[in-house]
Amino acid sequence: MIVLKRFTGALRLLPLTLLLAGPALAQSADPVHEPAVPTAAPHPWELLMQTPESPVQHAIENLHNFVLIIILAITALVGVLLVVVLTRFNAKRHPVPSRTSHNTPLEVAWTLIPALILVVIAIPSFKLVFYEDHASHPALTVQVTGHQWYWEYSYPGEGKIDFSSYIVPSKDLKPGQRRLLTASAPMVVPAGEDIQVLTTSSDVIHSFFVPSLGLQRYAIPGRTIRTWFRADKPGLYVGECNQICGTNHSRMPINILAVTPKQFQAWVVYAKKQYADNAPVPTNLTASAGGVPAPVR
Ligand SMILES: [Cu+2]
The missing domain is CATH 1.10.287.90 (Helix Hairpins)
Incomplete structure (x- = not known):
């Protein structure tokens, strides 16, 4: 009986507990959201280059x-x-050909x-x-590491932000998302600011390619290569690995989400908590030859 009383007492406290936990739960929500339709992405039967956005x-x-x-x-x-x-x-028309063999001025x-x-x-x-x-005074540096077959993004100047970005399998796509071009977590950057990108790889040569932003750099094991970009306006910019890097080469989409500087600051606070414990490289993904690696986050 006492146990039952305690239980009902605890139940009565439940709404209060939820009320107190509410703001904490709301804080852990991702403050930035990807638009349903990318700002720059390839289109079926497209000719010429994508609209430049940087x-x-x-x-x-x-x-x-x-x-x-x-x-x-x-x-x-x-x-x-x-x-x-x-x-x-x-x-x-010219039956007798000329015998000229040299003409110095010509x-x-x-x-x-x-x-x-x-x-x-x-x-x-x-x-x-x-x-x-390179950009002379970049506002932010993002380290990009290519893995077979996903991308890892870390923000060395922003504390311990480090996360992996996988392809979203076709069956999990939401309306508007593109097959083979949707990543589980975008690289988030502030729009209108110079972003330094450092590329490297953990296994084979990959290539970090986002055509609308003019971004293309090899990701080579044991080397770090730099470049930069500036997204003209907030939006979602789509690219992919364009160096033949193995079976799932076509399954390494790149999503760059440019947001306002204010939204970016909010995202940094969120990402520091969310990605503080980025797990080591999950090696079982490399064994999924021909299949689609499942996103871990
Ligand atoms: Cu690759």
């Missing part, structure tokens, strides 16, 4: 367009020359002009290589 990708597109004009001009010139040769110098011209064209392309290329190499 200064580096704008610079890449500018160089691409500049080189494209040169390519078109060269192709047009070679095409016209071919037509001229075929029509004017064929055996019917040879100097067709050596110098292509060399000059290469120099004209090389100057902006080198400028771009240096531009995308």
